[in-house]
Amino acid sequence: MITMLFQVGSEFAAFVIGIVLTITVPIIIFITGAYTMKWYAKKKRWGVSIKTALIVNTILLILSSPINFLFTLIYNDILVTYVISLVINITFGTIIVMKFYKKRFRDSFLFNIVIQLILFPTTLILSFIIGFILSLIFFPDITVNTIIIIWDIFSLIIINGLAITLFLTALGLLGGFLLGLSLALMRVYGGKELTWFASGYEKLFRGIPILILIFIFAFGMPDLFWYIAHPLNRIQASVILALALRSAAYQSQIFRGAILSVNLGQMEAARALGMSRLSALRHVILPQALRLAVPGWSNEYAIVIKDTSFAFEVGIIEMTKWAYRYGTNYPELWILSMAVLAITYFLFTFPVTKLLGERQIKKLKNLGIGGS
């Protein structure tokens, strides 16, 4: 009872919250909707006037409000109502936009899809925030309690599981980097046999699910890391091996593409200076290829850090395992602990891919590396 944000004891307070939500959210949607529509219509060169957008949204508000209200009464579930109102809004919206912007059915349909794609998440977040503020006013103890629980799960995951997750990720990526780079060099510069070997390796390891690899190395080959004393560390090593072998297959592709996209003239210029093939590779080709590989590589980081969650299947206690424990101990908190876990993974992937991906692409463009 203390857990769910909207599942509250007091019928009256819940009713008040419901009323406030059903009044405020449509108003906010109406304003945001009008301005989104104006912005998008301007972008599509359909018209710049806010008046048309306001008219369209007023009609939509008048038409859809009673229907939304009806469904709220029937289902008494905010999410279901939102999905239904999404369909209603797109249907009505298409017809109204057709009429007022004087466009064909297809154009106005696509127009509405875009508008709703922006509005739908906004609506969800807005109603969550308003609901949150209201429950903070009406049931301060329950709300604060929920926040404490969320923080509890989060700190549990971070303090106990983060280190091992990052450890598995780092070593898996490092192993994959060394092997993957060698495979890529084999494919680009090696003879026929080496090329065959490398491409065969890639095909093999890209075709096996990571969980099966982990099972094979962790349970199928118990003597693989015989020199490691502690059995749990042995399993960790097996997981790292599985992650590295699989990651190598993907990283090899990334590096091969990067090496091939370094301009051919760079190698020629280095050779013409008298550098050996190896020296040219080391000082001219690889520095550029590795820079080119960073965006693709950041994606590989995101894949590996998420794949470490499979390690919990062989008894390694990392982030997923801690959230899983919490969820099984308090089944009513299962969805909350999984949500917190998901957000934690997201926090550790998104900034990295953003930083290494988009910013690096910009940097490469400025340097003029790659391409011709």
Next chain:
Amino acid sequence: MQVLKGISFKVLEREVKVIFGPSGSGKSTLLRCINMLNPPDKGEIFLRGKSLMAPEADLNAIRSRIGMVFQHFNLFAHLKAIDNVSLGLRRVKGFSKEEARAKALETLDRVKMTKWADNYPAQLSGGQQQRVGIARALAMEPDVILFDEPTSALDPELIGDVLQVMLDIAKSGTTMIVVTHELGFARAVASEMIFLGEGAILERGTPQHFFTSPKSERVKKFLEQLDILYGGHDKLLKLSDGE
């Protein structure tokens, strides 16, 4: 397919050879054969009396004594101008970091690029890039520098600076083999000009010879075209007189 047929010439020290001819005649291939980027299937190339085709020849050492300037500059995109020049010094000639830097700065000064030493190639204009390319070849103090159409990828207004630098280093006694259609440059410094057509030497001689009395019809036709393209005013005047 045979690209080059029966080509034989000698380049003496401090000489400037200009090779020109229609596209597809094998000029670039000839240069790339000389520094063994495209090793020839047959024939002999000698550098200071030693054959490059000999099995015991150390190609990397030989290439370090043959500079090359490319049509598309081919500067190392990840290195600043000064590092472009010093890379070969450090990794091939074994200079220390400071020595290489000093030498690179000195060479950049010769091509008047000291001001842009810390710029990346992408931040430089084509003409500036090519001057760094020349400095890169020059810094190695090679026996001969090969120029593969150094100005043909440049905007007309940027050609002048590059040609001026080439003139300077030619006058300072650098041995050069230049593939170019800049006949003004050839007239100023070439000790001999070679006209290549379809992979063979069609005609050779001093600039004086080519500009006054070329023998073969093919060469005459080619020079006429170039004259018009490169603003040979006499020729243009004559054409308008005829009309």
